[in-house]
Amino acid sequence: MIRIDRPFSLYATCSIEYEGRAKSTLTPGNYLIIHKGDGTLLIHGASKFNVLNYQPPGAILRREHDHLISTRKNETIKIHLQQIIHYYEFPDWSNKIDITMTEKHLRLQIIENIGMILNDAIIETIPEFATPYGPVDLVAISSTGLYYIIEIKRNKAALAGATQLGRYLSYFREIEQETQGWLMSPAISSGALEYCRKHGFHWGSVRHA
Amino acid sequence: MIRIDRPFSLYATCSIEYEGRAKSTLTPGNYLIIHKGDGTLLIHGASKFNVLNYQPPGAILRREHDHLISTRKNETIKIHLQQIIHYYEFPDWSNKIDITMTEKHLRLQIIENIGMILNDAIIETIPEFATPYGPVDLVAISSTGLYYIIEIKRNKAALAGATQLGRYLSYFREIEQETQGWLMSPAISSGALEYCRKHGFHWGSVRHA
DNA sequence: AGTTCAGTGATGCGT
DNA sequence: ACGCATCGCTGAACT
Numbered sequence: 431m432i433r434i435d436r437p438f439s440l441y442a443t444c445s446i447e448y449e450g451r452a453k454s455t456l457t458p459g460n461y462l463i464i465h466k467g468d469g470t471l472l473i474h475g476a477s478k479f480n481v482l483n484y485q486p487p488g489a490i491l492r493r494e495h496d497h498l499i500s501t502r503k504n505e506t507i508k509i510h511l512q513q514i515i516h517y518y519e520f521p522d523w524s525n526k527i528d529i530t531m532t533e534k535h536l537r538l539q540i541i542e543n544i545g546m547i548l549n550d551a552i553i554e555t556i557p558e559f560a561t562p563y564g565p566v567d568l569v570a571i572s573s574t575g576l577y578y579i580i581e582i583k584r585n586k587a588a589l590a591g592a593t594q595l596g597r598y599l600s601y602f603r604e605i606e607q608e609t610q611g612w613l614m615s616p617a618i619s620s621g622a623l624e625y626c627r628k629h630g631f632h633w634g635s636v637r638h639a
Numbered sequence: 640m641i642r643i644d645r646p647f648s649l650y651a652t653c654s655i656e657y658e659g660r661a662k663s664t665l666t667p668g669n670y671l672i673i674h675k676g677d678g679t680l681l682i683h684g685a686s687k688f689n690v691l692n693y694q695p696p697g698a699i700l701r702r703e704h705d706h707l708i709s710t711r712k713n714e715t716i717k718i719h720l721q722q723i724i725h726y727y728e729f730p731d732w733s734n735k736i737d738i739t740m741t742e743k744h745l746r747l748q749i750i751e752n753i754g755m756i757l758n759d760a761i762i763e764t765i766p767e768f769a770t771p772y773g774p775v776d777l778v779a780i781s782s783t784g785l786y787y788i789i790e791i792k793r794n795k796a797a798l799a800g801a802t803q804l805g806r807y808l809s810y811f812r813e814i815e816q817e818t819q820g821w822l823m824s825p826a827i828s829s830g831a832l833e834y835c836r837k838h839g840f841h842w843g844s845v846r847h848a
Numbered sequence: 849a850g851t852t853c854a855g856t857g858a859t860g861c862g863t
Numbered sequence: 864a865c866g867c868a869t870c871g872c873t874g875a876a877c878t
Contacts, residue, residue, distance in 0.1 A: 441727070455826070464683070468686040476733050477675055477696060477734055478677070479693060520725075522669055616664055619869070619870065620870080635662065660871040662871095829855075852877080
């Protein structure tokens with residue numbers, strides 16, 4: 431009865447039983463079992479995208495003789511190992527400490543490289559630019575008087591971020607200021623991407639260095 | 640430019656770009672990359688259940704110098720390898736040929752072991768038992784006159800299977816025949832499981848040997 | 849082919 | 864804590 435915390439990958443001949451919200455049994459065969467440091471357990475078959483069985487983060491894994499048992503709340507996965515074909519523990523697999531990388535931090539990095547990102551001569555940058563619809567994350571003004579209206583998201587930008595940018599831009603349209611709308615984030619969802627395309631907004635791939 | 644078909648697992652320091660329905664970039668770091676024989680590509684971070692990036696079955700993977708590139712329709716994943724920490728090719732990882740294991744086949748197996756599964760003395764089994772609501776997959780009659788009403792599903796039983804069983808049982812209730820309802824399948828969904836619990840049906844884990 | 853719907857959906861952001 | 868919207872959903876059954 432040994433608790434396992436380390437992240438590892440295991441390729442083995444085994445049979446698997448799951449009982450919880452649903453139930454299932456997997457016939458003896460070769461499966462790929464992945465265990466992450468947060469307790470996540472993934473059981474993959476030879477094909478298809480989906481896992482066959484899993485536990486979400488927070489599950490606890492232990493070994494009992496030739497069984498691997500993962501439990502979480504009311505859900506249990508029991509793996510009956512018949513033959514271990516390959517076992518590997520992942521060194522240095524931890525979330526880089528993203529802490530303290532706030533949007534403000536990312537914004538500073540963007541300001542530093544703003545000319546390169548927009549490929550234009552920027553003469554002024556104004557964070558938290560006030561509008562009646564709320565403060566714009568960043569406004570950059572080019573030498574030709576063009577206003578870049580920039581919405582920044584630390585994570586994946588979703589539809590809400592794109593519509594937020596649209597609101598700001600409608601204000602600048604009201605005061606007849608020439609603008610270009612930009613959404614900047616490490617990733618963008620399909621919905622937000624389509625919204626941007628339809629409204630002529632740009633997306634900039636920025637990432638916390 | 641070498642096309643890769645074999646299934647493998649790769650743990651590497653790399654950066655990754657995805658462009659398709661959505662877009663994203665992954666900062667340089669350690670990621671687990673899994674490639675299946677059907678083209679499926681999975682990219683996992685150190686925590687969480689979800690993949691960070693993926694390609695569904697049918698994608699094509701190739702290597703160009705220090706890049707791994709997976710393409711499918713309008714979607715591309717480009718992996719820039721910096722350091723390979725661990726690489727392993729999976730031997731014997733293929734879908735066992737589930738040849739033509741129809742529900743009828745499974746039913747024959749169930750009939751053979753019916754006494755053991757139900758833990759009762761069965762004196763007669765009737766496949767395709769006709770009722771006004773459709774044919775019951777299997778009816779087993781015990782020495783005490785109890786009727787086991789059995790609905791069989793080759794794959795995961797979903798809600799529809801459970802309600803189907805309920806319909807049959809309502810008929811036997813009409814003719815005042817004492818019954819016990821069973822759903823037999825290798826897996827059962829949460830909705831079907833709850834339905835069974837609420838109506839007092841049983842679930843039997845059966846699998847094609 | 850498209851369409852609909854369940855899934856152990858997960859995950860993040862709001863209250 | 865719970866609820867809600869979003870997601871490159873996937874996958875299977877049915878038309």
